[in-house]
Amino acid sequence: MVTTLDDTKRLMIGERLADLKAFQNLIISNEQKLIDACPYEDVRERLQNMLSDDQKNIGIIDTVIVQYGIQAEPSAATKTFVPQFEQMMSGDEFTFYQKLMHHELMKHGQAMSGIMIHKAAQVVGADIEVAITPLNTVNFEGRAHQEQLKGILEQVGVREMTGQEAKQGLWGRVQDALAALSGVAGSVITQNTDKQDINIQTLIQLDHNKVNTIFTEIGATKDPQKLEEYFGQLYKDLLAHAQAEEEVVYPRVRSFYGDDNTQELYDEQAQMKQMLDEIKSIDPAAADEFRSKVKDLMDAVGDHIRQEESTMFAAIDNNCSSEQKEQMATEFKAAKSKIQQEFAGSM
Structure with missing residues (x-):
């Protein structure tokens, strides 16, 4: 007879998906704090756009977890990290630039986690790839946000140090790159299978x-x-x-x-x-x-x-x-x- 309905590899992917959801919620919470604390209207608008994407993406992650079929708790490391990060970002010891820098690092980690889940699925089973396909949109947007944050960091850093605007540099290059990329990857976003109005x-x-x-x-x-x-x-x-x-x-x-x-x-x-x-x-x-x-x-x-x-x-x-x-x-x-x-x- 079948001795177990559980598989260690699949349980591990389930835990990684739970980590992904926990970090997505942390990203949303942190973006709201950054928006509230942001002294620059133009940066606040860009952060608000990211927040809208991330609020949509938490719905995608929820659906992926249900389609994957294994509900799991986040890892012990994630449960330890999340409250520590929240406490750190709520304090006054960091400038706005430094808080943005830590947020960009977290975005990078989230994007890499999504990619690793996709790579693990390729090894473990085709059915997992089918279940997690909507994560492609989350991964793409996370990488796009990360590039945008690099440009925002350049602007904010120069403003904090000099009180003046940065010359055309990384932000302009990021905007140009994203505009070019949208023609290739836009179809990935429009094929999102978990819009808020999924039937x-x-x-x-x-x-x-x-x-x-x-x-x-x-x-x-x-x-x-x-x-x-x-x-x-x-x-x-x-x-x-x-x-x-x-x-x-x-x-x-x-x-x-x-x-x-x-x-x-x-x-x-x-x-x-x-x-x-x-x-x-x-x-x-x-x-x-x-x-x-x-x-x-x-x-x-x-x-x-x-x-x-x-x-x-x-x-x-x-x-x-x-x-x-x-x-x-x-x-x-x-x-x-x-x-x-x-x-x-x-x-």
């Missing part, structure tokens, strides 16, 4: 894409260790997805999707849960039997996905406003997060 169909489809990727990974290996790792993630992802749909989505669509159609979705998921438990009882070392049962599950889940993405999605479009679809997405994400936290405490 329920998009969230459900993200789950479906990840599950299909795990099925592909299982089909491509006979390694018992890999089979156990992939199945552990599949088991948790499918259960969290199903339970969140049953709590949030199906009760909401029943009135216009119909009793029979909605009950069919409930029944299919009950069958899926039974199949998951049957597979869990099989030793992955019996690779052929294990993969055969997973193939049966994949076929059942595939039929379920096709029904949801065709008729149920169409019914939602025809009967729900954009605001209602966005609200359903918010509730669905919250329900999944709560279920994943319960998994973390029991599995």
Whole structure:
């Protein structure tokens, strides 16, 4: 039988994602403090623009964590660092320039953390890459902010030391570079999959894409260790997805999707849960039997996905406003997060 649903590598990535969220919240808090303390109107405006990006990006990180499927606590080092940094930045011993310099360093660390998570995902599993793809936007904007901060530091530093404006230098070069880069990378930003108005169909489809990727990974290996790792993630992802749909989505669509159609979705998921438990009882070392049962599950889940993405999605479009679809997405994400936290405490 499957001995564990957890994998050390995946748990470590989960912890790094929790660190990323903790630092993103710290960045937001610090930007608000810098804006309040900023003596320069032009710099305050640039910091306000960064704050708007970072407030949006915390939503992206939240969705990535839910899509990743493992809720974790930040590392002990992060829990120690955050209050120390907050205390340091709240004191009077640093000039505004020095506080900006520390903020730029934190932005650099955040950008590198996002890149390392992406690199680790490439090694551990394709399904992780699918789940964390929206982080590309966060990473890009973090690097762009870091370059902008270098230019701001040049301006502020000269003003503090001389009381005069810096000549055209780093800030102008940064602005020119970002303008050129926007033509190449702008599509990355516009493809952001977690705008504040993400709808329920998009969230459900993200789950479906990840599950299909795990099925592909299982089909491509006979390694018992890999089979156990992939199945552990599949088991948790499918259960969290199903339970969140049953709590949030199906009760909401029943009135216009119909009793029979909605009950069919409930029944299919009950069958899926039974199949998951049957597979869990099989030793992955019996690779052929294990993969055969997973193939049966994949076929059942595939039929379920096709029904949801065709008729149920169409019914939602025809009967729900954009605001209602966005609200359903918010509730669905919250329900999944709560279920994943319960998994973390029991599995």
